[in-house]
Amino acid sequence: MNRVVHPIEVESYRRMRARLDTSHFPPLTRAVVERVVHSAADLDYAGDLVLDEADLEKAHAALHAGAPVVVDVEMVGAGITRRETxxxxxxxxxxxxxxxxxxxxxxxxxxxxxxxxxVIGNAPTALEELLTLDADPALVIGLPVGFVGAVESKAALRESGLPAVSNVSEKGGSAVAAAALNALLYHPTSAEEKL
Incomplete structure (x- = not known):
């Protein structure tokens, strides 16, 4: 099912792209970076996010094959459209x-x-706990926000070697974590691209 994009979103992306060149990013990385930047109206995320295209490709396939989506707080879940969490x-x-x-x-x-x-956008302790489990995740979107534990938990995520989307600053939150997942949801699968 194709997503209907509202004209305001189209114009917002046009303005964002006039101020931020994302053309050098591979497709899924570009989708995540742009949706996160768009969700926060914060161009600095383009240099703050840490992600890997190969991880995103595997996660995209798992997501579209029906892998469960787990969120740390209901606010993250409320921001994820077209998918139960x-x-x-x-x-x-x-x-x-x-x-x-x-x-x-x-x-x-x-x-x-x-x-x-x-998808963790609120609690650094949720991310820390996930790292103690043998969860074998398809992807961890670790974008908790805050001045206590957020930077450290995201650094631990990157050091874990798990497939991940994170960022290096204190920034984050429910909206940007949901946006990162939505970018993967909205990005077409190869079958949809052929339509």
Whole structure:
């Protein structure tokens, strides 16, 4: 099913591209960078994001083949269109040395198992917990925001060697994490490109 793009979005992308040249990026990288920049109206994301085209290609295939999408908070899930998400934060409890967000990641992993796409835009502790699991993710979009733990958790994600989208600054958040996933959702598959 083709997505209908509103004229405001078309004009917004035109203006963004007039200020930011993304033509040198490979297709999926370009899609993610542009959608994240668009979602935040922040051109600096083009130099702040860390991503790999080969990882994105595998994640794109997994996503379009039906791999589960897990989010750390419902706000991330609300921003992801055209796809159901798993969020276990309402079921989670905090305890000694464990935040609700970290417990929610454990619960979600028990539910979906390996091979999911994980979208973390709020809680660094959720990302930290995911890195302790044997989740074998299709992709981790690790873009938690904040001044405590966000930079460190994203650095740990990059050091883990897992397929990932992250950034090097404190910036991030639900909207940009959802935007990164939506970029993969909206990008056509090879079968759709032939239509």
């Amino acid at each position: 798993v969020c276990r934060l309402k079921d989670a409890e905090s305890g000694p040395g464990l935040t609700r967000s970290a417990h929610a990641v454990r619960l979600a992993y028990e539910q979906v198992g390996p091979g999911a796409l994980w």
